Amino acid sequence: MFCALVALGAACLSPTVTAAPNAFTLSSTAFANGGLIPRVHECTSGGGNDPAKKNESPPLAWSGAPAAAKSYAIVMRDLDNNNLIHWVIYDIPAATASLPQNVQHVYQPPVPAGSRQVYYRGSASLYGYQGPCSPSTVNTYEFVVHALNRASLTTLNNTSSTQTAARAIAAASIGTARMTGES
Structure with a gap:
């Protein structure tokens, strides 16, 4: 703090305090970071008839994304x-700063x-989300939201692989936020 004598009193000037930018964060109302992913989000493939798995x-x-973000990917x-x-969306x-539960399993979902x-090519073949499928072990699943430097990833289409999409997203990413869940 800098103080100077001014007329009959002292005037003090505080140094400029710049607030740190908000951290880019990702969260879910379904489970806490590092917590147990509810069964409704688990896969329905792999045998068994558990009606809780949907x-x-x-x-x-997400919040606190870089101001330069032109789109997002997860x-x-x-x-x-x-x-x-x-899952790649x-x-x-x-x-947009959130996704609802149960994004439709189509190439171009109506929301968002x-x-x-x-x-997704695997035990179930479908567009979009394929939930945790670890019947005999507890695995850690990571969700990463990427802030991207372009509005559209025009090199991707309805036949792109998850690996190709992940590489294109990483190349356009200007910031990330992540969370994990166990299942």
């Missing part, structure tokens, strides 16, 4: 299974408008 994507919300991986990619408009999903 393969619904969890609701996700990549979900199974960290305990060779980083197997379970991209071209999420910059004005303008977004696209990659076709």
Whole structure:
């Protein structure tokens, strides 16, 4: 603090304090970071008839993204299974800061408008979210939201692989936020 004598009193000037920018964060109302992913978000493939498993994507919300973000993408991986990619959704408009539960399993879901999903090729073949499928082990699943430097990933289309999409997203990423869940 700098103080100077001014007329009959002292005037003190405080140094300029610049607030740190908000941290880019990702959260879900379905589970806490590092917590147990509810069964409604687990896959329906792999045998068994558990009615609680519905393969619904969890609701996700993010805040504090870089101001330069022109769109968003989310990549979900199974960290305990060779980083197997379970979900890629991209071209999420910059004005969007959340996804609802159960994003429709189509290439171009109606919500969020303008977004696209990659076709998952595995135990279940479908567009979009493929929930945790670890019947005999507890695995860690990572959700990463990427702030992207472009509004659309025009090199991707409805036949792009999850790996190709993940590389394109990483190349356009200007910031990330992540959370994990166990299942």
